[in-house]
Amino acid sequence: MFYKRETYKIMPTKVLKFHDFFNEYLLPNQIKNGAKLIGCWLTDTQDEAIALWQYDSYEEYVKIEKRVLKDEMHEIAQKQLLKLGNLFLEKEQDFMTSLGEHVPQKQNIAVSGYITNDKNETLLVKTYWRSDTWELPGGGIEEGETLDIALCKEVLEETGVEVKLEGVTGIYSNGETVSIVFCGKCIGGNLKKSSETQDVRFVKLDSSNVLSYITRGKFIPRVLDAMNGSCIPYEAFKVRPYRLIKRLGGTLGKN
Numbered sequence: 319m320f321y322k323r324e325t326y327k328i329m330p331t332k333v334l335k336f337h338d339f340f341n342e343y344l345l346p347n348q349i350k351n352g353a354k355l356i357g358c359w360l361t362d363t364q365d366e367a368i369a370l371w372q373y374d375s376y377e378e379y380v381k382i383e384k385r386v387l388k389d390e391m392h393e394i395a396q397k398q399l400l401k402l403g404n405l406f407l408e409k410e411q412d413f414m415t416s417l418g419e420h421v422p423q424k425q426n427i428a429v430s431g432y433i434t435n436d437k438n439e440t441l442l443v444k445t446y447w448r449s450d451t452w453e454l455p456g457g458g459i460e461e462g463e464t465l466d467i468a469l470c471k472e473v474l475e476e477t478g479v480e481v482k483l484e485g486v487t488g489i490y491s492n493g494e495t496v497s498i499v500f501c502g503k504c505i506g507g508n509l510k511k512s513s514e515t516q517d518v519r520f521v522k523l524d525s526s527n528v529l530s531y532i533t534r535g536k537f538i539p540r541v542l543d544a545m546n547g548s549c550i551p552y553e554a555f556k557v558r559p560y561r562l563i564k565r566l567g568g569t570l571g572k573n
Contacts, residue, residue, distance in 0.1 A: 319416045321356070323369045327408040330364040338406045340369070343395035347511045351385040352378070352447035367406075376413075385446070426495040429469040430456025432544030433481050435504040439520035440541075442531060447518050451533040454499065454541065455479075455515075464554035466564055469500055477518045478510035485549025485567035488540055499540045500566075501549055519564055531557055 328336050331365045345355060356370040358400065373379040386392055399405065432454055433441040459468035466483050473481050483502040490497040509518050521531060521544065532541050542557040551568030555561060 320373045320376050321414040321416070322373070322379065322411050323414065324369045324371070325410045326367040326406040327410075328365060328367055328406045332405055333360065333364050333367075335402060336367060339395075339398065339402065339405055340348075340367075343391065343398060347386050347389055347391040347395065348382075350391070350446050350513050351389060352382045355385075382447070389446075407457075425491075427465075428456060428495055428497045429459060429465050429472065430454040430497065430499050430540065431469050431481060431483070432487060432499060432501045432541065433472055433473060433479065433504055434501075435520050437520070438522070440502065440522050440523045441473070441477060441479060442519060442523075443515045444482050444517040446515055448534065449516065451537065452521070452531040453534070453537050454544075456499075459516075464563060465498055466500070466552065466554060466566070474507065476512050478507045478512075479504050480506035483552075483566055486552045487546070487549055488543040490536070490540060492536075497514075497540070499544055500552070501544055501547075526563050 326336065347536045348355065354372040356372050358369045360367050373382065430453070431441070435441070441455060443455045444452050455473045456469055457472040457476070459465060463471075467511065469483065470481055473479055473520065481502045483500045485501055486498060487501050488499045490499070504520075509520070511518055523531065523541070525545075528541060528545070529538065530539050549567050552564075552566040553568075554563040554565075556563060
C-alpha cells in the first residue's frame with residue numbers, strides 16, 4: 319500500500335471552519351475519485367490537522383490525483399477557499415509505504431445488488447473511478463451493520479432507489495475482499511446520481527448485451543450468476559440469546 323500524509327497548520331480559532339471545509343469539499347472529491355481516508359486528526363494544541371490517505375500503489379495515487387484536480391468539485395473548493403480566507407497557514411504533504419502488516423489481517427466485506435424493476439430491467443451505476451464499466455450498485459459495510467441493511471442503504475444513497483432484497487446470488491473473494499451479491503426488487507424512490515455515481519439507470523439486460531455494459535472481468539460473473547435467478551438463504555441474527563433479525567429465502571420462508 320501507498321500512503322499520503324497531509325499536515326495543515328491552522329489557527330485554533332478556525333478549527334471548525336476548516337473541519338467543515340474539509341468534510342464538504344476536500345473529502346468528497348477524494349472519495350469520489352477513488353482515494354481512501356484512513357483518518358483525520360487534530361493535535362491537542364488545535365493548531366495542526368493531519369489527514370492520512372491510502373492508495374493501492376504510487377501509480378494509482380497519480381491517477382487519482384489527476385482526476386481530483388480535473389474534477390469540477392476542485393474548482394468549486396478553490397473558489398470557496400477564497401471566500402473563506404486563510405483557513406490554514408501552511409500545508410505540507412509527504413509519502414509513505416508500508417513495511418508490512420503488524421496487526422491480524424482483516425478481509426474487507428462489500429455488498430452489491432442485482433435489483434430489477436417491474437419491467438425486469440436491471441439497476442446499474444457508473445462510478446467516477448470506474449468510468450469504463452457499468453456495475454451493480456453497492457459498497458462497503460460499517461462496523462455493526464448487517465449485510466442487508468448496508469446494501470439497502472448503499473443502493474438508496476447511490477441511486478435514490480428503495481429496494482426489497484430476496485436472497486444471495488453469489489459470494490466472491492480475491493483474498494483481500496469478500497463480495498456478496500444479493501438479488502432484489504425496486505419498491506420505490508426515484509433515480510438520482512450521487513457524489514459517487516456519474517450515471518444511474520435501469521437497463522434491459524440479456525445475454526446479447528450484458529458484456530457491452532459490464533466490461534470489467536471481476537463484475538461479469540456476478541451479473542451472469544444473478545441473471546440466472548438462483549438464490550441461497552441469507553440470515554441476520556443476534557446471539558446471547560439468539561434472535562432472528564432478517565431471513566431471506568430458505569426453508570423457513572421469506573421475510
